[in-house]
Amino acid sequence: MTEFVLQPTQEGELRRRVLFWVPAPLPVAGLVALIVGGSLSAAGWTILLATSVGVGTLLMSLIVQPTPLPEGLAPPVSARRALHRFRQFTGLRIALALTTMVIGAAAALVGGGLYPLIAALVLGLPQLLLAMPTFFTITRARRAMEAWGTTAYLWHALSRPAKVTWPVITPAAKAWRSRRIERSRESMRQKLVERAWRRAVREEAEPESREEAVSANERTDLLRPVAPPAAGADEPTDVVPHLGSDRAAQADDAPRETGDAGNGRDEEPTAVLPHLNSVEPTAVLPHLGGEAAADAQAPDGGSEDAAEKKREASGPRATVNRAARQFIERGSGALGLAVRKSRRGHSSTRPHPRKP
Structure with missing residues (x-):
């Protein structure tokens, strides 16, 4: 049934x-x-x-x-x-x-x-x-x-x-259920609103207490805290030994005048670096045709060849001069070979068009 x-x-x-x-x-x-x-x-x-x-x-x-x-x-x-x-x-x-x-x-x-x-x-x-x-x-x-x-x-x-379903019972139960759900949603919405309001009140109260604490600390603390002096802060620094302090002291005793005589300002010379005196001047390239190169050449050929070999054998220019001399001895063939080696694997010719 x-x-x-x-x-x-x-x-x-x-x-x-x-x-x-x-x-x-x-x-x-x-x-x-x-x-x-x-x-x-x-x-x-x-x-x-x-x-x-x-x-x-x-x-x-x-x-x-x-x-x-x-x-x-x-x-x-x-x-x-x-x-x-x-x-x-x-x-x-x-x-x-x-x-x-x-x-x-x-x-x-x-x-x-x-x-x-x-x-x-x-x-x-x-x-x-x-x-x-x-x-x-x-x-x-x-x-x-x-x-x-x-x-x-x-x-x-x-x-x-x-x-x-039943004719009257089912619609009535559905309406009552939907109304109950709506009331529960409304109550939940009110609870959320009340909770948010309480949180906002709490957040507004916290900054006020924090500001009061900060203002109290400002009244009691110093405006600018004084740091204690470090140990040895007033002692003179040591003179760097490699800068030539003796020469600098001698130069301090004799000040010199600058080119601007109207202003009357004196300019002290800089300290001489001792390690720059031992640097030798660079050699003048004889093949560039300068006047210094012509003066440096000796009248006899034997001394010139000896000087040439000495310059090639010593210093970092020896390797460069040797490579340049080998390149000149090989001639234009070496240049063409080098160019061909650098272009290996890359075709420079355009393909022929295949038009009907």
Whole structure:
């Protein structure tokens, strides 16, 4: 029975919709009985009114069927439209049954008795049972929708999965749950705002206390702390021995005048570096043709060759002169070979164009 009621399909949803309204007339009947005082007798026209409405709605539930489906529909579209029309048909039957019961309750209140309500319940409860999606009801509705030759696929549409819902309970529970979640979110938002406000107040209070502590320290501390003098800070520095301090002291005793005689300023000579006196002048290249080179050449050839060899054999120029002499002895062939070696592996010729 539970599986029959809680079936998670479209058919089960329609069945739950009908079963929800079956016990609805019972509380209405109890409330009306309390109002009229439990009396059964009522005015005749009220009983006739309730009976006529009940008979009319019952005939409509038995005769009215879903409209036929149009021709040329695809199977998915046909199944969707058939399910939609069957839902409308079931809702119509439920509405007709509830209308009969409401009119019977109103007639009973007006007539002062329960006979109109009893007549409405007798004619309205069968309409709720007819709205139940049973085999007979589904087959008859499918045949009505296939009157123009289009397959309805109603059974396939009713077997589709659906959530287990109830007509009034599920929307009410969903609304209450969403409202509860919204209230919890609002309370959480208020807590976050209050926490942020407390943090801001705490941050504002901390700098004030910090500034008070700093101001108190400024009043007690010295503006400029005095550093103690280092040991030996006032002692004279030692004279660097290699700078010739004796000569510098002698030069200090005899100041000289600068070229600017009008200003009358004296300029002291710089200290002579002792290691510069031992540097010998560089040799003059004889092959450059300068006057100093001509003066330096000796009249005899033997002394010139000896001096030449001596200069080549000593100093860093010997290696350079030897390499230059070897290069001159080889001639232009060595230059061409060196150029070719430097260009090895790199082609300098452009490829021939291959135009059609």
